[in-house]
Amino acid sequence: xxxxxxxxxELELATAPASRERLxxxxxxxxxxxxxxxxxxxxxxxIQAIRLGGRGGAAFPTARKWLSVKNEAESIKYVVMxxxxxxxxxxxxxxxxxxxxxxxLTGLLIAASAVGAQQAYVYVRGEYRDVEIRIQEAIxxxxxxxxxxxxxxxxxxxxxxGAYIAGEETALFNSIEGYRPEPRVKPPYPTAQGLFHKPTLxxxxxxxxxxxxxxxxxxxxxxxxxxxxxxxxxxxxxxxxVANPGVYEVPFGIELGALIGDGQYGGGTGTGRPLKAVLxxxxxxxxxxxxxxxxxxxxxxxxxxxxAGVGSGAIMLFDSTADLGRILxxxxxxxxxxxxxxxxxxxxxxKRILExxxxxxxxxxxxxxxxxxxxxxxxxxxxxxxTAANALVSAMxxxxxxxxxxxx
Amino acid sequence: MNHNSEGSGAVTAHSRDEEGGVTELQAEEHEIVxxxxxxxxxxxxxxxxxLWQVVEELGWLNxxxxxxxxxxxxxxxxxxxxxxxxxxxxxWEPSAGPEVHVCxxxxxxxxxxxxxxxDLTRASVDQTxxxxxxxxxxxxxxxxxxxxxxxxxxxxxxAEVLERxxxxxxxxxxxxx
Numbered sequence: 313x314x315x316x317x318x319x320x321x322e323l324e325l326a327t328a329p330a331s332r333e334r335l336x337x338x339x340x341x342x343x344x345x346x347x348x349x350x351x352x353x354x355x356x357x358x359i360q361a362i363r364l365g366g367r368g369g370a371a372f373p374t375a376r377k378w379l380s381v382k383n384e385a386e387s388i389k390y391v392v393m394x395x396x397x398x399x400x401x402x403x404x405x406x407x408x409x410x411x412x413x414x415x416x417l418t419g420l421l422i423a424a425s426a427v428g429a430q431q432a433y434v435y436v437r438g439e440y441r442d443v444e445i446r447i448q449e450a451i452x453x454x455x456x457x458x459x460x461x462x463x464x465x466x467x468x469x470x471x472x473x474g475a476y477i478a479g480e481e482t483a484l485f486n487s488i489e490g491y492r493p494e495p496r497v498k499p500p501y502p503t504a505q506g507l508f509h510k511p512t513l514x515x516x517x518x519x520x521x522x523x524x525x526x527x528x529x530x531x532x533x534x535x536x537x538x539x540x541x542x543x544x545x546x547x548x549x550x551x552x553x554v555a556n557p558g559v560y561e562v563p564f565g566i567e568l569g570a571l572i573g574d575g576q577y578g579g580g581t582g583t584g585r586p587l588k589a590v591l592x593x594x595x596x597x598x599x600x601x602x603x604x605x606x607x608x609x610x611x612x613x614x615x616x617x618x619x620a621g622v623g624s625g626a627i628m629l630f631d632s633t634a635d636l637g638r639i640l641x642x643x644x645x646x647x648x649x650x651x652x653x654x655x656x657x658x659x660x661x662x663k664r665i666l667e668x669x670x671x672x673x674x675x676x677x678x679x680x681x682x683x684x685x686x687x688x689x690x691x692x693x694x695x696x697x698x699t700a701a702n703a704l705v706s707a708m709x710x711x712x713x714x715x716x717x718x719x720x
Numbered sequence: 721m722n723h724n725s726e727g728s729g730a731v732t733a734h735s736r737d738e739e740g741g742v743t744e745l746q747a748e749e750h751e752i753v754x755x756x757x758x759x760x761x762x763x764x765x766x767x768x769x770x771l772w773q774v775v776e777e778l779g780w781l782n783x784x785x786x787x788x789x790x791x792x793x794x795x796x797x798x799x800x801x802x803x804x805x806x807x808x809x810x811x812w813e814p815s816a817g818p819e820v821h822v823c824x825x826x827x828x829x830x831x832x833x834x835x836x837x838x839d840l841t842r843a844s845v846d847q848t849x850x851x852x853x854x855x856x857x858x859x860x861x862x863x864x865x866x867x868x869x870x871x872x873x874x875x876x877x878x879a880e881v882l883e884r885x886x887x888x889x890x891x892x893x894x895x896x897x
Contacts (some may be wrong), residue, residue, distance in 0.1 A: 397858055398855075398856055398857075398858050399856055400825050400827050400856045400860060401826075401827060401860055402858065402860075403858045403859060403860055403861060406858055437858065438807075438809045438870070439809070439821075439854075439857045439858060439867060439870075439872075440858065441870050441871060441872070442871075444870060446797045470768065470769070471768070471769070471772060472768075473772065473807030473808075473809045473810055474807045474808035474809035474810075474854070475770065475806055475807050475808065476856075486767060488768075489764065489765050490763075490765050490766065490767035490795075490803065491764075491767060491803060492766035492802055492803050492806050508765075531823070534787075535859055543753070549860070549861065550861070551827050551860035551861050551863065552830055552860070553830070554828055557860070557861035557862070557863075558861045559861070566866060581883065595826070595856075628826075628827065628860075630830075634830065634879075636891075638829075639826055639830075640824035642825065642829055643894060646798055646826065646855055646856065649855055650855060
C-alpha cells in the first residue's frame with residue numbers, strides 16, 4: 313500500500329480531516345509557503361517536471377494550462393476546483409475530499425497565486441452533501457490559518473443540483489454564472505475566456521491534491537513512484553462484481569491483474585464466478601476482456617495498446633452473470649438522460665443508440681451505429697456526445713465478451 | 721435529468737384564488753422568497769444558491785416562486801425557469817414527506833438498485849414519502865445507494881431506508897412539539 317494522496321492510516325486516525333494538525337502534518341503548510349517563495353515560474357516548471365496531467369479523465373498537461381492562464385494579460389482571473397464528479401463507476405474525488413480535503417484546497421490556493429487569481433470556486437455536486445460539509449470545515453481551517461480572507465484569495469463553494477453535464481468545464485462556468493449548464497463551443501478555451509469570460513484555470517480535485525503533494529515535497533520525491541511517462545500515483549475506483557469495492561491509491565504502472573485480484577485491492581470478483589469484462593476509465597471508457605486486463609498496466613501508453621485509457625480511474629468489473637446488453641443499455645440511458653440537448657448529434661445520437669439497444673437491433677444495424685458514433689464524435693460540442701458511444705463500440709469490437717466467459 | 725420529474729413544473733398552474741387575487745398563503749410565501757433573494761448580492765451568479773435556499777425553506781419550486789425570483793432579480797421568468805428546470809434535484813410538487821432519490825443507474829442496478837426502487841415505490845403508496853429514480857449518485861462502491869432528504873444511504877436496503885424515514889418523522893415530530 314502506498315499513501316501519498318491519502319494520509320497514512322496512523323495520521324488518518326490521529327488527526328481530523330479538516331484540522332490545523334492535519335494541515336501541518338501532511339506538509340501542506342510547507343507546500344503553501346514553499347510555492348509562494350519559489351514564485352510562479354518555478355512552480356510551473358516543477359509541475360512540468362513531474363509531467364502532471366489532469367486526473368479528471370482527459371489528462372491534459374497541467375503545466376501548459378497554468379502557463380496559459382498566467383500569461384493572459386487580464387487583471388481578473390479565476391481558479392476553479394471541479395468536484396462535480398458524477399458518472400457510473402467514478403467516485404474517487406468523493407473519497408479524497410472526505411478523507412483529506414486540505415490537500416486539494418491547498419492545491420487550489422497554490423494555483424490561484426501561481427496564475428494570479430483572486431477568487432477561487434469549488435463546485436461540488438448536490439448529491440455530495442457530506443463532502444460539501446467537509447469542504448466547508450476545511451475552508452474554515454484555512455481561514456484560521458490566514459490563507460484566505462480579506463485582501464487574500466477567497467473561496468466560494470457552489471453546490472450543483474443534479475446535472476451530470478455541469479461537470480463539463482464550460483457548462484460548470486455557466487452553472488456558476490446562473491445560466492443553464494450547457495457546454496460552450498470551444499475555442500475560446502477556459503484559459504482565455506472561462507468563468508465570467510475571464511481567464512480561468514479549472515482542475516479536477518485529484519490534480520490539485522497532487523500539486524499540494526509536489527510542493528510539500530519536491531520533484532524527485534514525486535517522481536520516485538510511478539512510471540517515467542506518468543510519475544506519481546492514481547486513485548482508482550473499483551466497483552461492480554468485486555470483493556472489495558472502494559477507492560485505492562496505486563502507483564502508475566501497477567499491473568491491472570494485481571489491482572483486480574490482489575486481496576489488498578479488489579480481491580477478485582468476490583462472487584465465486586469468473587470475471588467476464590472490465591470497463592476501464594469511466595462510463596465513456598473502454599471495455600476490455602479479462603485477458604487484456606491481465607496483460608495491461610495502469611498507465612496511458614500501456615492501456616493505449618488496448619484502445620483504453622486511465623480516464624478518471626474508474627474500473628468497473630463484471631462477472632460471468634453480467635448481461636452485457638443490459639449494462640450497455642444502462643450506459644446508453646445514462647447518456648441519453650444526461651445529454652443537455654443543446655447540440656443535435658448528441659441529443660439525437662444518444663437517443664438513437666438507446667433505441668437500438670432497447671429494441672435489440674444492435675448487431676443488425678452495426679453499420680448505422682458506426683456512422684452514428686462517428687458523427688457524434690466529430691460533431692458534438694462537448695465530451696459527452698463525443699465519447700458517449702465509446703464503451704459500446706469497444707464492447708462490439710470484442711466478440712469474446714459476448715461468448716462464454718474465460719476461466720480465470 | 722430525473723426520469724420522473726422532467727418538465728413537470730411547466731404544467732403546474734399558478735395557484736391564484738378564484739378571483740385571480742393573491743391568497744394570504746401566497747403573500748406569506750412571496751415575502752419568504754423575496755427575503756431569500758435579498759440575502760444574496762443581486763447578481764445572476766447567485767441564482768443557483770437562491771434556488772437551493774427556496775427549496776430548502778419552502779420544500780419545492782413552482783411557477784409563483786420562479787416568478788418572484790424573476791421579479792426580484794430582474795431576469796425574465798423563462799430564463800429562471802430554464803435554469804431551475806434543468807436540475808433534477810429540485811422538486812416541483814408539494815409532498816407530504818421526505819423525498820427518496822434511488823440510484824437506478826448501471827452499477828446500482830447490478831446490485832439490485834432497480835428492485836429497491838420498485839419496493840420503495842410500492843411502500844410509498846401511503847404517501848408519507850416520495851420516491852424518484854435518479855442517475856448515478858457516485859456511490860457505486862456502496863451500491864445500491866440512495867438519498868433520503870439529500871442525505872446518502874449506502875448499501876441501502878428497504879428496511880434501512882424505512883428506518884431512516886421513521887427517524888426523520890420522529891425528529892420532525894420533536895421539532896413541532
